[in-house]
Amino acid sequence: SPDGKYEKGVHNAAEQFPRPKTSKDYIYGTAGFRMKGEELPYITMQVGVLAGMRSRKCGGQVIGVMITASHNKAEDNGVKIVDPQGEMLEQEWEKHATYLANAVDPSEAANAYMWLVKELKVDQKKPGKVFFARDTRPSGETLVKALKAGLSATGIDACDYGILTTPQLHYLVKAANTQDTSHPYGEVSEEGYYKKLAAAYKTAMDNAKPAGQLTVDCANGVGAPKLKEMLKHLPSEGKRAVNIRIVNDKIDKPEALNEKCGADHVKSGQRVPDGFDGKPYERWASFDGDADRIVYYFNEEGPVFRLLDGDRIATLAASFIGELVHKAGLSDKMTIAVVQTAYANGSSTKYIEQNLKLKVECTATGVKHLHHTAARSDVGVYFEANGHGTVLFSPQTLKRIHNHKPESPAQLEALDTLKALTDLINQTVGDAISDMLLVEVILANKEYSVKEWLATYTDMPNRLAKVRVADRTMFVCRPGSAERKLDEPKEFQDMIDAVVVKYKDGRAFVRPSGTEDVVRVYAEAAESFDCDHMMLELNQAFEARKLAQA
Ligand code: G16
Numbered sequence: 170s171p172d173g174k175y176e177k178g179v180h181n182a183a184e185q186f187p188r189p190k191t192s193k194d195y196i197y198g199t200a201g202f203r204m205k206g207e208e209l210p211y212i213t214m215q216v217g218v219l220a221g222m223r224s225r226k227c228g229g230q231v232i233g234v235m236i237t238a239s240h241n242k243a244e245d246n247g248v249k250i251v252d253p254q255g256e257m258l259e260q261e262w263e264k265h266a267t268y269l270a271n272a273v274d275p276s277e278a279a280n281a282y283m284w285l286v287k288e289l290k291v292d293q294k295k296p297g298k299v300f301f302a303r304d305t306r307p308s309g310e311t312l313v314k315a316l317k318a319g320l321s322a323t324g325i326d327a328c329d330y331g332i333l334t335t336p337q338l339h340y341l342v343k344a345a346n347t348q349d350t351s352h353p354y355g356e357v358s359e360e361g362y363y364k365k366l367a368a369a370y371k372t373a374m375d376n377a378k379p380a381g382q383l384t385v386d387c388a389n390g391v392g393a394p395k396l397k398e399m400l401k402h403l404p405s406e407g408k409r410a411v412n413i414r415i416v417n418d419k420i421d422k423p424e425a426l427n428e429k430c431g432a433d434h435v436k437s438g439q440r441v442p443d444g445f446d447g448k449p450y451e452r453w454a455s456f457d458g459d460a461d462r463i464v465y466y467f468n469e470e471g472p473v474f475r476l477l478d479g480d481r482i483a484t485l486a487a488s489f490i491g492e493l494v495h496k497a498g499l500s501d502k503m504t505i506a507v508v509q510t511a512y513a514n515g516s517s518t519k520y521i522e523q524n525l526k527l528k529v530e531c532t533a534t535g536v537k538h539l540h541h542t543a544a545r546s547d548v549g550v551y552f553e554a555n556g557h558g559t560v561l562f563s564p565q566t567l568k569r570i571h572n573h574k575p576e577s578p579a580q581l582e583a584l585d586t587l588k589a590l591t592d593l594i595n596q597t598v599g600d601a602i603s604d605m606l607l608v609e610v611i612l613a614n615k616e617y618s619v620k621e622w623l624a625t626y627t628d629m630p631n632r633l634a635k636v637r638v639a640d641r642t643m644f645v646c647r648p649g650s651a652e653r654k655l656d657e658p659k660e661f662q663d664m665i666d667a668v669v670v671k672y673k674d675g676r677a678f679v680r681p682s683g684t685e686d687v688v689r690v691y692a693e694a695a696e697s698f699d700c701d702h703m704m705l706e707l708n709q710a711f712e713a714r715k716l717a718q719a
Contacts, residue, residue, distance in 0.1 A: 178322030183278035186210040195270040197263040199535040199683025201249025206308025210315040215269040217319025224297035233342040236303035237459040240433035243426040255343030255597025257537040297325040302333035334460035336600030367402035369592035374409040377613035388431025392460030393418030432457040456601040462556040463601040480517035483552035496583035508551035520626040531651045557599040631693035641681040668706040
């Protein structure tokens with residue numbers, strides 16, 4: 170390093186934030202590193218070191234670091250790196266993060282740093298810049314100190330954005346790296362984020378009327394204060410006035426985070442959150458702990474719970490964008506594709522292919538996989554069933570939309586709405602606030618109530634469960650199967666297949682989680698009681714192979 174200064178700096182930082190004594194290997198997983206917050210300072214310091222290198226390597230462009238454990242418990246935390254265009258860290262670099270995180274002591278840390286500098290040909294004299302933020306978890310404060318230690322140890326210019334939602338940080342990174350280009354993404358400030366979304370929302374609502382009140386469960390997380398901020402920028406009077414009520418906003422009670430509320434609780438358990446007081450057909454939505462996921466739902470009389478999850482948002486968005494493209498006279502200029510994962514409800518896939526007549530692709534879980542696939546299309550709509558997703562418009566497509574000359578007032582109207590959507594949608598990553606505004610705009614424009622939205626197709630009954638296992642790394646998905654089949658443990662897939670064939674339209678899969686110490690089990694079938702039965706049999710298969718842990 171410049172006179173060995175940074176090498177020594179890393180050594181010192183690793184002394185200040187030593188690696189916990191553990192036999193565990195840390196892995197940069199589905200969404201970066203995730204574990205108990207108290208275990209994370211060393212790793213976070215190392216993430217700072219790597220983010221700085223990445224910035225130097227990317228010609229000094231801003232790199233982001235987000236400290237959050239999103240949907241996980243309050244005592245957990247996590248840290249992940251955001252690349253220059255606001256995407257997830259390039260996969261090739263994940264192993265470098267894993268490598269640094271597993272250097273056992275200060276000398277190894279310093280050596281690992283120097284080895285990577287050489288290996289990646291990082292010019293340490295070049296400037297580097299990192300933006301970072303955290304969610305509301307109390308452990309975030311210590312982790313910020315550790316992160317700063319890693320950054321300053323290696324001479325990186327850092328900018329602390331305090332508490333933000335994950336997608337807001339992604340926005341800022343992209344905004345910073347595009348500000349001097351011909352297509353700036355937006356102002357480089359939290360305020361700029363609200364202004365961009367608010368302006369787009371107003372245009373997209375020009376010819377529509379909001380469809381009654383929406384109540385948003387913010388999981389007692391960062392989404393609560395940020396949604397409140399967002400509301401200040403949206404019209405509160407007149408025909409476009411938003412009518413949004415916020416519940417579960419207790420961020421001063423850290424233990425309440427994601428506790429019996431939030432998108433994951435609602436989606437996995439197919440149930441309303443604590444604090445629910447909705448009357449039949451009242452529209453509700455839940456964010457997760459860092460506000461990058463959203464699901465909608467309501468009760469019918471009974472009450473019968475009805476979920477409008479990521480698949481529903483994807484189909485709603487794809488159909489509306491398809492209509493706008495058609496009305497604007499752009500049909501022959503762009504194609505729309507939808508990207509899903511194995512968790513997508515079979516009915517949603519059928520509906521997209523048969524009714525919307527769009528191409529569907531299936532990838533592994535993790536936004537990084539969906540995002541890359543979606544980016545190959547002109548318009549790529551991607552959503553995980555859990556409510557994490559967005560819509561990508563390729564640069565070429567954006568150009569076509571902006572250069573298009575409408576030939577009638579109707580074409581003009583559709584084109585203006587389409588243009589507004591390209592600004593309303595946070596194209597860097599799934600964003601609960603942005604996705605919520607998107608859904609609200611679509612429902613208002615289509616004059617849809619939740620009832621009509623639900624009626625577009627009928628979900629296959631399904632169940633989602635977690636199984637605790639001794640070692641989730643024993644479970645290995647079959648390459649190329651988009652996690653729908655397992656290769657390991659040997660012959661376990663045969664047992665799953667033997668269960669599934671017994672049920673009409675049965676489908677099930679088992680995959681190791683990348684964010685929790687569990688394996689996930691998904692099952693769907695034509696009949697609800699078949700799902701329960703199938704789940705029971707799958708659980709028995711775990712027992713039979715002694716894979717489950719009490
Ligand atoms: C993260 C990822 C999502 C993924 C989820 C669960 O979400 O960003 O793409 O679906 O974890 O992943 P897994 O099943 O591997 O545990 P979040 O909202 O927690 O950041």
